Amino acid sequence: MENLEALMHGFTVALTVHHMALMIGGVLLGILVGVLPGLGAPNGVTLLLPLTFTMDPVSAIILLTSTYWGALFGGSTTSILFNIPGEPSSVATTFDGHPMARQGRAAEALTTAFLSAGFGALVGIVTITLLSSFVASFALRFAPPEYFAVYFLAFASFVAFGGGKPLKTIVSIVTGFALATVGMDIVSGGMRLTFDMPELIRGVSFLVVVIGLFGIGELLLTMEETLEFRPVSAHLSPRAVLQAAARLPRYWVALLRSAAIGVWMGITPGGPTAASFMSYGIARRFSRNGARFGRGEPEGIVSPETADHAAGTAAMLPMLALGVPSSATAAVMLGGLMIWGLNPGPMLFIEQRDFVWGMISSLYLSNVVAVVLVLATVPLFAAILRLPFTVVAPLIVVICAISAWSVASAGFDLWLMLVFGLVGWGMKKLDYPIAPLVLAMVIGDKAEDAFRQSMIISHGSFGIFWGNALVGGISTLAILFLLWPVVTLIRRPARAEPGPAEHLS
Amino acid sequence: MxxxxxxxxxxxxxxxxxxxxxxxxxxxxxxxxxxxxxxxxxxxxxxxxxxxxxxxxxxxxxxxxxxxxxxxxxxxxxxxxxxxxxQAALRIGRFLLPIVALVALAVPLGLYLTMALYLAGMLLWQGHGWKAALLTAAAAVLFSWFAFEHWFMLPLPKGPIEAWLGLY
Missing domain, CATH: 1.10.287 (Helix Hairpins)
Known part of the structure; x- marks a missing residue:
């Protein structure tokens, strides 16, 4: 019950007028970001990050997490009303959401989506609340070898379960790591990979890379397809909302199953996008209504939405307790934590109790705020989408340019943004997963430090990674994950690849 | 695809x-x-x-x-x-080249002037007319000026126009 006490304390930290205002502002900004195609949750959080440098950490994390929830909800809105997923993780919502909207059941579809998303998030937060101090006390036994083993495990599980082709995932990870080594090496003091360019001495900021990959890259992809807005009525009558809410408990099996999938995918680095697709696929196979999926079946909205939000929320746990983010957005927030001077990891729970529990309790509040606000503002944001994309896209470009500049006030970063925009477009086209790159950029330095510290302790022997049961177990698991693609290759002899991968993250 | x-x-x-x-x-x-x-x-x-x-x-x-x-x-x-x-490549090129110009001019001309030129140019080019173009550009410049110079205290790059107007 120690957790409950800490949570109550957290509420006293989070429940101030200032923080509630930040929550409302963050959710609204997030919905806007989520509604606009070409701006996603990782990008939205990245764009706001420079503005938080002067805030105290609790306010900053409340703003960022609220923006994240808002973006997830906003992505579902456009999926249902316009058949345009505002977020990669809400693609699966279009399958049944848009057919329902076209049948004149938009209010029912939206309410079902928001409420099941809220339920998924709630399950995620309760899991965080219950597990966090356990994970943290476990993690207190961590020394450099254990840290390195956990980072290694995070990358290995991307290779095994990330959904991309293993070689492409490896390229993505290696690129992120290589970008992270640019600049001064803190052990030897040497300038690595700077090629005598003064702009590279301070390193390559992951924020600029994210703005390029997700912001400009996404816009280029959207530009490529001629966007056809086929809006349907976005009118929400309170009666339709209540009716849909009353029907929701009927889908309790789907709700619970999807929440479990989401929490699992959130804690392991599957991420929300993979979680929502997996949940939709499993629901279609096992549900009694499976045959009606794809033609406007509410359960086809419940499943991906619940898993999406459960995964997004649960991803906060490994980020806080281990410093290992399991989604691209969590990786950006982790970078924020380090910029604000906090050191993610088990010590955070002891040294920064106010921050950790303030954040966890704010997750409860901001999700309630988000569900209410998103229901209230559907007509408003649907109207924004009637603006032609030829107006919206240049505005997004300007927002990206301003944010890339504000990271370090350097013109060089604008060029980096442009280059990574092209890289992001290519990666999406060729199914190179982007999340591992961001993850490697954020924790690359920490992983290398942990590795070199371990090597200093052990005088260069790898035996230290099997020095005790804990680190040995994690290392062995990581190596098994890394070999996973080989195992599946042997079990399933090479056959023709089934075209471009379905995974979008 | x-x-x-x-x-x-x-x-x-x-x-x-x-x-x-x-x-x-x-x-x-x-x-x-x-x-x-x-x-x-x-x-x-x-x-x-x-x-x-x-x-x-x-x-x-x-x-x-x-x-x-x-x-x-x-x-x-x-x-x-x-x-x-x-067609898709053409659309991407038409969208990408103005961004290259935006990035190239942002520091020498200042980001405010560059963003105004970029937005007005893009809107005109896409056939939205003079009124919409000028309105969007002006609104974006004014909003970001107040937001970044005053509210967030994050100065954006400035060029000859701002110096001539004596704004900084």
């Missing part, structure tokens, strides 16, 4: 895969070469400064060869898939 039927393909999936592998190969070689400026060795202090980047470069090189090999192994299937049509 679901390309529209009228759009004649410009790049096949195979060509783009090979291009991607080539970029990765170039990146890997660059990283490995850059790492060689530092000791790539193992001491009793563990790896030296160049070791990690060097091996990252080597892994990237090997992975790029592997990806190219996989693509070539299925070249018949991949060569038949168009990933980029002519």
């Amino acid at each position: 679901d390309e529209s039927t009228e759009d004649s393909p410009l790049l096949s999936r195979l060509a783009l895969e090979l291009l991607g592998a080539l970029v990765v190969l170039g990146f890997g070689i660059t990283v490995a070469m850059g790492a060689l400026e530092h000791p790539v060795a193992w001491s009793d202090q563990g790896p030296q400064a160049g070791t990690l980047p060097f091996w990252l470069g080597v892994i990237a090189i090997l992975a790029s060869l592997g990806i190219a090999g996989q693509a070539l192994a299925q070249r018949r299937v991949l060569a038949a898939q168009g990933v980029l049509g002519r």
Whole structure:
């Protein structure tokens, strides 16, 4: 019950007028970001990050997490009303959401989506609340070898379960790591990979890379397809909302199953996008209504939405307790934590109790705020989408340019943004997963430090990674994950690849 | 991908895969070469400064060869898939070139003037008319001026116009 006490304390930290205002502002900004195609949750959080440098950490994390929830909800809105997923993780919502909207059941579809998303998030937060101090006390036994083993495990599980082709995932990870080594090496003091360019001495900021990959890259992809807005009525009558809410408990099996999938995918680095697709696929196979999926079946909205939000929320746990983010957005927030001077990891729970529990309790509040606000503002944001994309896209470009500049006030970063925009477009086209790159950029330095510290302790022997049961177990698991693609290759002899991968993250 | 039927393909999936592998190969070689400026060795202090980047470069090189090999192994299937049509490439180019101009001019002209020119230009070009173009540009400049110079205290790059107006 120690957790409950800490949570109550957290509420006293989070429940101030200032923080509630930040929550409302963050959710609204997030919905806007989520509604606009070409701006996603990782990008939205990245764009706001420079503005938080002067805030105290609790306010900053409340703003960022609220923006994240808002973006997830906003992505579902456009999926249902316009058949345009505002977020990669809400693609699966279009399958049944848009057919329902076209049948004149938009209010029912939206309410079902928001409420099941809220339920998924709630399950995620309760899991965080219950597990966090356990994970943290476990993690207190961590020394450099254990840290390195956990980072290694995070990358290995991307290779095994990330959904991309293993070689492409490896390229993505290696690129992120290589970008992270640019600049001064803190052990030897040497300038690595700077090629005598003064702009590279301070390193390559992951924020600029994210703005390029997700912001400009996404816009280029959207530009490529001629966007056809086929809006349907976005009118929400309170009666339709209540009716849909009353029907929701009927889908309790789907709700619970999807929440479990989401929490699992959130804690392991599957991420929300993979979680929502997996949940939709499993629901279609096992549900009694499976045959009606794809033609406007509410359960086809419940499943991906619940898993999406459960995964997004649960991803906060490994980020806080281990410093290992399991989604691209969590990786950006982790970078924020380090910029604000906090050191993610088990010590955070002891040294920064106010921050950790303030954040966890704010997750409860901001999700309630988000569900209410998103229901209230559907007509408003649907109207924004009637603006032609030829107006919206240049505005997004300007927002990206301003944010890339504000990271370090350097013109060089604008060029980096442009280059990574092209890289992001290519990666999406060729199914190179982007999340591992961001993850490697954020924790690359920490992983290398942990590795070199371990090597200093052990005088260069790898035996230290099997020095005790804990680190040995994690290392062995990581190596098994890394070999996973080989195992599946042997079990399933090479056959023709089934075209471009379905995974979008 | 679901390309529209009228759009004649410009790049096949195979060509783009090979291009991607080539970029990765170039990146890997660059990283490995850059790492060689530092000791790539193992001491009793563990790896030296160049070791990690060097091996990252080597892994990237090997992975790029592997990806190219996989693509070539299925070249018949991949060569038949168009990933980029002519029309789509044109749309991307028309969108991308103005961004290049925006990035190139942002520092010498100042971001405020550049964003105004960019927004007005893009809107005019897309056929939204003078009124919409000027209104959008003016609103964006005024909003970002107040937001960034006053509210967030994050000054954006300024150029001759701001100096001439005596704004800073």
